[in-house]
Amino acid sequence: MNRGRLSIGRVAWIAENTFREAVRQRLLLMLVITAAALGGSALVFHHRSFGAPEPEFLLDAGFGILTFFGSILAIVTTVQLFFSEIERRTVLTVLAKPVWRSEFILGKLGGVLLLLLAFCASGIVSLASLLWWRQAALAATDSGTFENGCRISYAAVIAGGMVQWLRLGVLAAITLSVASYARTSLFALVSGFFALVICNLQNLACQSYRLADLPWIRGAARLVGGILPDFEIYNMVDRVKAGGPLSAGYLGGITLYSLVYISVFGGLAIYCFRHREL
Amino acid sequence: MNAIELAGITKDFRSGAGAARIRALDGISLGIEAGEVTALLGPNGSGKSTLLKIILGLLAPTAGDCRVFGVPSGCVEARRAVGYLPETPDFYPHLTGFETVRFYARMGGLTRAGLPERVWAAIAKVGLVAEAHRRIGSYSQGMRQRIGLAQALVTDPWLLILDEPTSGIDPAGAAEIGALICRLKAEGRTVLLSSHQLEQVEEVCDRAVMLDHGRQVAAGRIDELARRAGGIMLGIESLPENAWGELRAWLEARGGRLHDTRMNRTGLRRVFLETVQRGRSGEICPP
Numbered sequence: 001m002n003r004g005r006l007s008i009g010r011v012a013w014i015a016e017n018t019f020r021e022a023v024r025q026r027l028l029l030m031l032v033i034t035a036a037a038l039g040g041s042a043l044v045f046h047h048r049s050f051g052a053p054e055p056e057f058l059l060d061a062g063f064g065i066l067t068f069f070g071s072i073l074a075i076v077t078t079v080q081l082f083f084s085e086i087e088r089r090t091v092l093t094v095l096a097k098p099v100w101r102s103e104f105i106l107g108k109l110g111g112v113l114l115l116l117l118a119f120c121a122s123g124i125v126s127l128a129s130l131l132w133w134r135q136a137a138l139a140a141t142d143s144g145t146f147e148n149g150c151r152i153s154y155a156a157v158i159a160g161g162m163v164q165w166l167r168l169g170v171l172a173a174i175t176l177s178v179a180s181y182a183r184t185s186l187f188a189l190v191s192g193f194f195a196l197v198i199c200n201l202q203n204l205a206c207q208s209y210r211l212a213d214l215p216w217i218r219g220a221a222r223l224v225g226g227i228l229p230d231f232e233i234y235n236m237v238d239r240v241k242a243g244g245p246l247s248a249g250y251l252g253g254i255t256l257y258s259l260v261y262i263s264v265f266g267g268l269a270i271y272c273f274r275h276r277e278l
Numbered sequence: 279m280n281a282i283e284l285a286g287i288t289k290d291f292r293s294g295a296g297a298a299r300i301r302a303l304d305g306i307s308l309g310i311e312a313g314e315v316t317a318l319l320g321p322n323g324s325g326k327s328t329l330l331k332i333i334l335g336l337l338a339p340t341a342g343d344c345r346v347f348g349v350p351s352g353c354v355e356a357r358r359a360v361g362y363l364p365e366t367p368d369f370y371p372h373l374t375g376f377e378t379v380r381f382y383a384r385m386g387g388l389t390r391a392g393l394p395e396r397v398w399a400a401i402a403k404v405g406l407v408a409e410a411h412r413r414i415g416s417y418s419q420g421m422r423q424r425i426g427l428a429q430a431l432v433t434d435p436w437l438l439i440l441d442e443p444t445s446g447i448d449p450a451g452a453a454e455i456g457a458l459i460c461r462l463k464a465e466g467r468t469v470l471l472s473s474h475q476l477e478q479v480e481e482v483c484d485r486a487v488m489l490d491h492g493r494q495v496a497a498g499r500i501d502e503l504a505r506r507a508g509g510i511m512l513g514i515e516s517l518p519e520n521a522w523g524e525l526r527a528w529l530e531a532r533g534g535r536l537h538d539t540r541m542n543r544t545g546l547r548r549v550f551l552e553t554v555q556r557g558r559s560g561e562i563c564p565p
Contacts, residue, residue: 013384017370024372088368093429096334096362096439097385098354277291278336 006106010099014107019114021084022077028115032122035069039126055135055152056241062127063237066164070119074172075192078112082176083185091278102270109176109266116168124161128154156240159251166258167234171196173265174228181272195228203232229261279347280309281437281468282333287342289328289492302328304492305342310470310485312347312436315463317479317500318472320489326472327365329489330439333470334362346437358387361430365441365472367422369429371415375406378414379428386433400432401425405454419446427455438462440471444478456482480504 022028039062085091085108094104131152175192182188202225209221233254239246289303303325310316318326331337332344335352346356369378379397388396401410404424414422423446430438443459444452452475459469459482473479479486479500486503488496496503517525526536 010385013381017373017381021370021372088370089364090369092331092334092336092364093362093367093369093382093426094385095336096357096360097382097433098357098387099385278331 006100006103010103011106011110014094014099014104015110015114018081018108018111019118022081022111022115023118025077025080027076027080028073028119031069031073032119035065035123036126038065039123039130054138055131058127058131058134059152059157059240060237062123062130063160063164063240066120066123066127066161067167070116070123070164070168071171071196073119074112074116074168075175075189075196077115078108078172078175079179079185079188079192081112082108082179083188086278095278101274105176105180105270105273106266109173109262109269112172112176113169116172117165120161120165120168124158127161128157131157152240156246159246160236160240163234163236163246163251163254166254167231170229170258170261170265171199173262173269174199177265177269177272180269181276196231199228199231202228203230206230229257233257279312281312281347282308282310282470283343283345283348284308284329284333285343287329287332287339287344289325289332289337290340302492303332303339306489306492306494307342308487308494308497310468310487312468313463313466314484315459315469315471315482317483317486318470318489319476319479319486320472323491324489325492326489327441328492330362330441330470330472334360334439358433359436361433361435361438363423363426363430363438363440363443366419366445367426369414369422369425371413374411374413375401375417375421375425375428376410378425379432382429383432388433396432396434400428403431403458404428420448420451423447424451424455427458435467437468437470440469442473443471444473444475452478 085094091104095101132154135152171192174195175188178191178195179185179188182191206221206225209225210218212218212221236246236250239250285307287303287306288301290299290301292299306325306329318329320326328337332339333346333351335350335357338352344351347359349355370381373381376397379400380393383393383397383400398407398410401407404427406421406424406428409417409421414425417425423443427440427443430440440459444455447455456478459471462469463482463484471479471483483500485499486497487494488503514525522539529536
C-alpha cells in the first residue's frame with residue numbers, strides 16, 4: 001500500500017488556516033488588550049518597585065505579563081482550535097482528502113506556534129518601545145543614570161522574547177498531546193494547566209529530591225523530572241538585567257532543549273491522534 | 279467493476295476502559311457497482327455513518343476488508359478518488375465560500391495551476407457563485423450543505439460519499455441536489471449516499487442497501503425492493519369526488535380492494551416546487 005509522503009505544503013496550509021482562525025478569536029483580542037493595559041499600568045506603579053530601577057521594574061513586569069498571558073493563550077487556544085475541528089466535523093472533511101493525520105497535527109501545532117510567535121513579537125516590540133522611551137527620558141533628566149552601564153540591551157530583550165516563545169511552544173505541544181487523546185475539551189484544558197504548574201514547580205521538587213540520601217531516589221527523581229520540561233531554565237530576566245546580550249551557548253542550549261520537548265510531545269500527539277476514532 | 283467492495287465488515291466500539299463492547303456493524307459484505315447511485319438506508323443508529331467512515335478510511339474496522347476501486351480504503355489512491363460530504367457539515371467560519379473550497383482543493387492535492395478555475399467550476403455546480411465571497415459564518419444550513427458538496431466535487435472524484443446530502447435543505451434545494459446527483463451519474467461517477475428522504479432516494483438512486491442494528495437487512499435495485507413490499511400503488515389526479523364510489527366498486531369487482539386513501543404529499547411538493555420556480559422566473563409577484 002502506498003502510504004504517500006508527508007507534504008510540507010499541506011502542513012503549511014493547515015497551519016495558515018489555524019493561525020487565521022486563531023487571530024479572529026475574541027480570546028486573543030481580550031488577552032492582548034488586558035496584557036497591554038497591565039503593561040501600561042506598570043508605568044504608573046513603577047514607584048512601588050521596592051527600590052529597583054524603573055527599567056528593571058518594567059522588564060520584570062513586561063516578561064511576567066508576557067509569560068502569564070502567553071501561557072493562558074498557549075493552553076486555551078490549542079485546546080479550542082483542536083476541539084473545534086472535532087465538533088464542527090471539519091476534521092472529517094480534511095482527513096477524507098489525502099491528508100495524513102500527522103500532517104493535520106503538525107499543521108495545528110504550526111498554527112499555534114505562529115500565533116504564539118505573533119503574540120511574543122508584539123509583546124516584545126511593545127516592551128522594547130516602552131524601555132526605549134523610559135530609558136531616553138531617564139537619561140535626559142539625569143545624565144548620570146546609566147553611567148555605571150546598567151542600560152538594558154535591546155538585543156537581550158528580543159532574545160528573551162524568543163526564549164519565552166520557546167517556553168510557550170513547549171507548553172502548546174504538551175497541551176496538544178493531551179488534547180489528541182482527551183474526549184472532552186475540559187479535560188484537556190485542566191490537564192494543560194496542571195502541566196504548566198508542574199513544569200514551573202519541578203525545579204523545586206528536583207532540588208529537594210537531590211538532597212535525598214538514597215541514590216535510587218535521586219535517580220528516580222531525575223528520571224521523573226525529565227518527563228516534563230523544567231520551566232525554571234526559561235527565566236532569564238536576571239540575565240537580561242545584567243545588561244549584556246544573552247550568550248549564544250545559553251540560547252543554543254535552550255533552543256535544543258525546547259525542540260526536543262516539542263518533538264517528543266508533538267510525536268506523542270501524532271501517535272495518539274492516529275489511533276483516535278473520529 | 280465494483281467501486282466499493284466490503285467483505286465481512288465488523289466494527290465494535292468501546293465507550294471506555296473496561297466498558298462493554300458495542301457492535302455498530304456486524305459482518306457487512308456488499309459490492310457497490312461503479313457508475314451507479316446507491317442509497318444506504320436505515321433508522322438512526324443503524325450504522326450508516328460508521329460504514330461510510332470505514333469506506334473513507336476514517337475508521338478502522340474491527341474485522342473485515344474494505345476496498346475502494348480495488349485498493350484498501352484509507353490509502354492515498356483511494357482517498358484521491360473519493361469526495362465526501364458529512365452530515366450537517368460546518369466549515370471554518372472565518373473563510374469565505376471560495377476560500378473554503380480552495381482550502382479543500384489544496385488538501386486534495388490540486389496544484390496552483392488552474393486552481394481558481396477548478397474552484398469556481400465546483401462552486402458553479404452547486405449554484406453558489408453569487409455568495410462565494412461571503413464568509414461561511416453568514417451562510418444558512420442549506421448554503422453550507424452546498425459548499426460542502428462543492429468541496430467534495432472540487433477534486434473531480436470518481437466516487438462521491440454523501441451523508442444526508444439534503445438534510446436542512448428546502449425542497450427546491452433538495453430537488454437541485456437530486457438533479458446534480460443525476461448529472462454526476464450521467465458523467466459516470468459513482469455516488470453512495472445515506473438518506474432518510476425515501477422519496478428522493480426512489481427518484482435518484484439505482485440501488486439501495488438497508489441496515490438495521492448494524493446488520494445488512496436488504497439490498498438490491500430500488501424497483502425490486504419496492505416490488506417486494508407487494509401490490510402496486512396508484513397515483514390518481516383530478517378524479518371527481520363522486521367517482522370514488524365507482525372506482526371502489528370497479529376494483530372490488532376485479533378482486534382488488536381500495537386499501538388506503540390519503541392526500542398525496544408528492545402533489546404538495548410539486549406545487550411548492552412549481553410555485554418557487556415561477557417566483558424565481560418572475561411569473562409570480564409577491565403580494
